[in-house]
Amino acid sequence: MSASKMEITPMRSTLGRVRGLGSAKSGTGHWWGQRLTAIALVPLAIWFVLTLLAHLGAPHEAVAHWIGRPVNAVLLLALIVALFHHLHLGLQVVIEDYIHGEGARLAVLLLMRAAVALLFLTAFVAILRMAL
Amino acid sequence: MKDTPSALRMARNSDGKRVERPLSPHLQIYRPQITSALSIFHRITGAGLGVGTLLLVWWLAAAAGTDAEYARAAGFIASPPGxxxxxxxxxxxxYHFLNGIRHLAWDAGRGFELSQVHASGKLVVILTIVLTVLVWIIGLVIW
Incomplete structure (x- = not known):
């Protein structure tokens, strides 16, 4: 069969396709978010591990000064934005897979979101404090 | 019907005849394979790295704090449990980094042949060991 003869007949309504949100009403946002942050984390993780290696055993003043330099602070902020977004998306799927009770699942999801948000904000404020 | 497992396997075929169908294999009797093992390991390492962010955030917060606070965090990291x-x-x-790239390749529609899946899986395991040891050798030399 040639490629030009292959036609896909969608089983969804036109309105459903335009909205593109599917049965879960959340669309492909979660999937894209996980991939986008994963791609961003590839170079950021390499940079982070290499710079950590370069600063092993450095005194406090040198470490704080290095983090506070604009380019390093921006890359670190980008790293923690991507990292904690990626983390909450990943943990959400794990929790949804393994916790079956409706109430327990919601409670654990909310606790996880709160913990990830607080960790992110702590890292965020710490970096800004050294940069500004 | 003898017991619960066989009761769970009871079904009717298209002629309405009662048949005993095989149940989808449970994890306990499923032969471990590199595909499933690496898949669950991706989750385990992901969750582990999530716990590891506690250390990262402690280190950042300590770096933004006093010399004593930084010395405590750096001291813990340099201790045997640290x-x-x-x-x-x-x-x-x-591991999560390398296997994540493997996942991104799949997302791009590449490497789906079973032979390729096995080969990339083995490559990820070997590279994980090599790169982890390499990072530590470099780190210990610098330290």
Whole structure:
């Protein structure tokens, strides 16, 4: 069969396709978010591990000064934005897979979101404090 | 019907005849394979790295704090339990990083042949060991 003869007949309504949100009403946002942050984390993780290696055993003043330099602070902020977004998306799927009770699942999801948000904000404020 | 497992396997075929169908294999009797093992390991390392962010955030907060606070965080990381955590963190990061790239290749529609899946899986395992050891050798030389 040639490629030009292959036609896909969608089983969804036109309105459903335009909205593109599917049965879960959340669309492909979660999937894209996980991939986008994963791609961003590839170079950021390499940079982070290499710079950590370069600063092993450095005194406090040198470490704080290095983090506070604009380019390093921006890359670190980008790293923690991507990292904690990626983390909450990943943990959400794990929790949804393994916790079956409706109430327990919601409670654990909310606790996880709160913990990830607080960790992110702590890292965020710490970096800004050294940069500004 | 003899017992619960066989009761669960009871079904009717299209002629309405009662048949005993095989049940989808449960994890306990499923032969471990590199595909499933690496898949669950991706989750385990991901969750582990999530716990590891506690150490990262502590280190950042300590760096933004006083010399004494930084000395306490750096001292913990340099202690035996700290070093073990750091080693596990390195291994988990390298594995999740490499296997994540494997997942991104699949997302792009590449490497789906079973032979390719097995080959990329073995490559990820070998590279994880090599890169983790390499990072630690470099780190210990610098330290």
């Amino acid at each position: 070093l073990i955590l750091l080693f596990l963190w390195t291994g988990a990061l390298v």
